[in-house]
Amino acid sequence: MLKDCLEIFEKEYRDIGNSLITDNYVLSEGSYVLVKDFSIIEKLEVSKGNRDNTEELYSKFSKLDYLSKLVDMNKPIDDKKIIHSNNYLSFFIKKENLRPDKNNSIKLTEDIINNYYDVLLNPGLKYDKKKKEIFDSMEKKYGRTDENNLNKVKVWIKNNIFTLVEDVKKDKNYLKIFFDEEIDIYNIESQKYVIPNIYNKNDFNVTIDGKTYGLPNNNMQLNAKKPFLELKTRKKNSTPYLIDEDEVLLQKAFFDYLMNKASSGEELVYISSEKGIHRKADIPNEFSGYILRIKKGKELEIHDFDTVVNLNTKIKKINVKFVIPIEYDKYGLNPSLEVGYINNLKKLEKTIDTIYFNTFMCNSYFREVKEINLNDLILRDILVRNRDGLYTWFYKGRDNIVRQTFSNYSMEIIKNSIKNNNYVKAKEQYNLRIAIINYFYGGYKMADKIKYISESLFEKINSKQTQCIQSDEEYYFAIGQLASYLISKNKSSKNKNHSLINPILNARNKEKLMLEIRKLFKKYNYAIDYGSKRFDNLYAMIVGYEVEDKKINGDLLIGGYLYSNLIYTKREEKEDE
Structure with a gap:
């Protein structure tokens, strides 16, 4: 299913590129700084209440931020994990790492800054043989990083970073610094980091016909702690599956796209070859495809991945x-x-x-x-x-x-x-x-049934001579009516306490039901007028009826309890109803 989703995503991604992700990009909370000609020209404070992605500056930072973030926190340029950006044109750091701690020491040191830029210029200082080979191919494709410009940036950071943190919002969020450069340069420097680090582990990589295949990092983890994911029957390479560089980049973009949606608070994404990609708020009336339930964690989490067939919102x-x-x-x-x-x-x-x-x-x-x-x-x-x-x-x-x-x-x-x-x-x-059950089962006409029973029962309780209940359904509706009437006689408080019906609702058979009705009658009969024709008729009919089905009809019992009490209802009111 993931491969099908990638094919659908690819159609839009190839046409639009990273804009598909960055147009609705969610910047993390923090202070964003844009430097041009080694002078600060723009600042933006991003908080939960200040995320206007239609603003031009927000949009610019979104594009630069996306190209500057790490593939994984376990794959940093800085081994100390203090600096969290991936190229020399950006510098991401938590503000707390720029201020003295309780021991009056600062985590960011000059050595960490020097090492960060040294690795960016010469990744051989950090990368193993396979990763270095991949980087060399990127350098051959895009050219060597501009060492002169990199050194100027390094000097500016050293001279300004500790004073700059005092000029932005005082919190523990990120300080993110970007040097104003063409987006193509950012993209090239980003690729030099991303490609060598995009696979789960380069030890699993194989080269076939000049193409590198490896295990993706986004939806698969394979290490010494998870050997059960290996395919032990595959002798030469036990990795579950391998994909080439083009597909792994596409998969990364897809997961970045989903992560951005999760960061926006979206939980469901619909993907269809015919309808494209939709969020839950705007799914079409007729839809067949896939549904993904996503959540933002340390990385994107896919909690549910399912096929949807002929979903019709109508x-x-x-x-x-x-x-x-x-x-x-x-x-x-x-x-x-x-x-x-x-x-x-x-x-x-x-x-x-x-x-x-x-x-x-x-x-x-x-x-x-x-x-x-x-x-x-x-x-x-x-x-x-x-x-x-x-x-x-x-x-x-x-x-x-x-x-x-x-x-x-x-x-x-x-x-x-x-x-x-x-x-x-x-x-x-x-x-x-009643409406929903009728929708599910069609012929279940409870509305008509209650109307007929209430009219029949109304005539019977107004009769000069006591009539008979004709069915179990009428009996249980009558029980509800009687319980409602007896509870209405409770004078102990201004507000009638409907919890008095609890024992009746909990009754499992007719005997227990009638026992609870008698208790209510004994409790409140002092408030019932002697010779009350309607009450006498109703109570007599209930006592005199023998149920056929021993199972209590809770639907009609509660229906009778909630229905306007027929003992209190005038004939004119019933006719109007």
């Missing part, structure tokens, strides 16, 4: 209705759930995030559990257990996991909302749940 309409009526005015709240059609994955994701997960879902797909600052630990647990399935649906277009699990965990969330007295939230969650 979906069959999900019809959201207020099956359970919600009196927002009564509670002084504004609706969070929008009634109507949802016809694309992005809107559905946002709706599920808002209604079920208090807007924590979208930002928590890939976070460590301890980093999810969701105070409701039950809700956080449900999110962590089910986020992979939701991510797979919204970003890979595969809903098979959610299709199997949504019914259970959405009901868990609704129960949790009721227990936490989030009564309106629970109603919104229930209404959205």
Whole structure:
């Protein structure tokens, strides 16, 4: 798959070059200085709040910074790892290494500066035989580094570096100095460093027909600590795979491109031979290709690499209705759930995030559990257990996991909302749940079922003579209604505590259910008017019904509990509804 992605990336990279990377380049925090004719002409302080890549100076520093950075912190020019740049036209150093420490010593010394420039002029001082051969071929191709200019730069750095650090922002970030030179010169000096260091280890390199092949450094590590990656059956060369210089440079550019996206906070990249490269915010309506989940670490980390087939952000309409009526005015709240059609994955994701997960879902797909600052630990647990399935649906277009699990965990969330007295939230969650389940299973018409049951039950509780419950579904809806009514009689506090329904929600069979209903009745019967026809009819019908299916229908029980209580509902209101 990586090779396919490289081929797609190559099409754009060959046309645009490094601009594909540097146009949206993210500079690390620190102080940037541009020197021309050995005088400082520009300074730029880069922080999290100051990263305007449309600014001309920012753009210039981006191009120079990209060509001056190390391939790997383990492959520095400076053996002491104090100086972090790769050519004589740039000088990268942490500011703390320019200031006295608690022992009044400074890490950057004149010897380190001299050694840095000596190695750049004569890499034979540092490189082994194979690396030196590669460098010599680069020098033969591009010419020898301008020794006179290099020495002038070295003298300027020695004379100015320690005073310059006092003139920039006082922090522990980088001080990066660039000497104003043509970008082609920067590119040449960068190549002289990059090519000898781009392979994982030059000991693995082989030459075939005058071409060098080696193990890439970006997505493969092979050393004495990781011998299990070797192909022991290959006698002459046990490295897993080898690529030539052109491909390794392309692969480096690709990983630099991805690293830049990760530095920008992007986590997902879509790559397609037909559609090109997209971020998650602008994927086309119909997409087939690859998805990469990336993260910035010490190097680029690819946490997921998968094939996407026929991802369509447009979906069959999900019809959201207020099956359970919600009196927002009564509670002084504004609706969070929008009634109507949802016809694309992005809107559905946002709706599920808002209604079920208090807007924590979208930002928590890939976070460590301890980093999810969701105070409701039950809700956080449900999110962590089910986020992979939701991510797979919204970003890979595969809903098979959610299709199997949504019914259970959405009901868990609704129960949790009721227990936490989030009564309106629970109603919104229930209404959205019905819409999504109907989307998945088609003929599952809970909305019609609740409408029919509520109307039938309303007529029965208003009857002069006690009627009979006709089905298990009507029975469990009636149980929810009765529980709602009894809890409403709680006079112990201004706000009704919906956690009183917990024992009923936790009941595993009809016997336990009726035991909890009787407890509620004994607790609050003092507040029920003697001869209350509606209550008497409802309670009598429930007591007199024998369920056929021993499994409790939690859907309709909670539906009955959340539905407007029919005992309190006037006939005119029911007709209006």
